[in-house]
Amino acid sequence: MKKKEQIAVIGAGSWGTALALVLADNGHEVRLWAHNQVRIQEINEQHTNHQYLPNINLPKNIVGYHSMEEVLDGIDLIVLAVPTKAIREVLRSIQDHQKEPLTIVHVSKGIEPDTLLRISEMIEEEMPKELYQAVVILSGPSHAEEVSLRHPTTVTVSSKDMEAAGRVQDIFMNQHFRVYTNSDMVGVEIGGALKNIIALAAGISDGLGYGDNAKAALITRGLAEIARLGTKMGAKPLTFSGLTGIGDLIVTCTSVHSRNWRAGNMLGQGKKLEEVLADMGMVVEGVRTTKAARQLSVKYGVDMPITEALYGILFEECDPKSAVDGLMARMKTNEMEGLVNVYEDRQYDEI
Numbered sequence: 001m002k003k004k005e006q007i008a009v010i011g012a013g014s015w016g017t018a019l020a021l022v023l024a025d026n027g028h029e030v031r032l033w034a035h036n037q038v039r040i041q042e043i044n045e046q047h048t049n050h051q052y053l054p055n056i057n058l059p060k061n062i063v064g065y066h067s068m069e070e071v072l073d074g075i076d077l078i079v080l081a082v083p084t085k086a087i088r089e090v091l092r093s094i095q096d097h098q099k100e101p102l103t104i105v106h107v108s109k110g111i112e113p114d115t116l117l118r119i120s121e122m123i124e125e126e127m128p129k130e131l132y133q134a135v136v137i138l139s140g141p142s143h144a145e146e147v148s149l150r151h152p153t154t155v156t157v158s159s160k161d162m163e164a165a166g167r168v169q170d171i172f173m174n175q176h177f178r179v180y181t182n183s184d185m186v187g188v189e190i191g192g193a194l195k196n197i198i199a200l201a202a203g204i205s206d207g208l209g210y211g212d213n214a215k216a217a218l219i220t221r222g223l224a225e226i227a228r229l230g231t232k233m234g235a236k237p238l239t240f241s242g243l244t245g246i247g248d249l250i251v252t253c254t255s256v257h258s259r260n261w262r263a264g265n266m267l268g269q270g271k272k273l274e275e276v277l278a279d280m281g282m283v284v285e286g287v288r289t290t291k292a293a294r295q296l297s298v299k300y301g302v303d304m305p306i307t308e309a310l311y312g313i314l315f316e317e318c319d320p321k322s323a324v325d326g327l328m329a330r331m332k333t334n335e336m337e338g339l340v341n342v343y344e345d346r347q348y349d350e351i
Helices: 014-025 037-045 068-072 084-097 119-126 144-148 162-172 185-207 211-232 237-241 243-254 259-268 273-280 285-300 305-315 320-328
Strands: 006-010 029-033 062-065 077-080 102-106 132-139 153-159 177-181
Touching: 006 014, 006 068, 014 029, 014 062, 014 077, 014 144, 014 162, 029 068, 037 062, 062 068, 068 084, 077 084, 084 119, 084 285, 102 119, 102 162, 119 132, 119 185, 132 162, 132 185, 132 243, 153 162, 153 185, 153 243, 162 177, 185 211, 185 237, 185 243, 185 259, 185 285, 185 305, 185 320, 211 237, 211 243, 211 285, 211 305, 237 243, 243 259, 259 273, 259 285, 285 305, 305 320
Parallel strands: 006 029, 006 077, 029 062, 077 102, 102 132, 153 177
Antiparallel strands: 132 153
């Protein structure tokens, strides 16, 4: 029988709420924190979070909190489910109230522009070492809408401390939500972050009406870009053929649940970025990540033509059709040129 724990989920958006449901299904006492006091009132009184997960009823062992001090009192584990741009602010608030060192599980997917830090690195930089035992990543192909309906979902956890990763695996895993482990933190985080860039591009292609052939090409060549950069940064090549690589890439590039695909689709139909972001009403992580990935491509000397084209669309007012057509007009090359050999990697833990 699993040990029942007190867990604080910091961030009551769609993903934080869906993971709170997984934890509640496993019998844990779940505290769900949000900055919005009206949302907390709805969670506690109506047991819903209609803005993010309409038509989903929340069990009574999910309790909403607005006070960071109260949500952290006596807990066993923190799940950090806020956008990349809010990570540092939230961590500083946690520092002010946290009393004991705890394991921090982050479930966001992004890279910080300019510093070019992955989220686990941001946590390690921002949090005093005495306030955390381990940082664990949870990532994979997992739309919140489907997780909340208890549809079968598989994800991966990764950490420098694989004992902590195993504990998190046990806390989350159930018959609907299968959790694997993988010690390749760099690959897990890079795959999860950069797939949002390719999903934006896939949405643009669909918005232009280019169909499945073009999208298949973007997904395939996008994976090559992700793997080229990831391995330069120290990732294991085989990670990109797993859940946090091609798995997450497929689901994010092909599903209407994907906010990055939806944003790209609107861009492809001619809307401006500011208009798209206003219409979405939710954070589109791929926009910030595109800026960071372009900076990383320069730093590591990695060719990333899809990322470069998307950067032009997002930040230099390039015409989407011209940018996509420009990708097709690039100089001829061998398909395998620049690809990493995943079969040379013999130390991958498990897919």
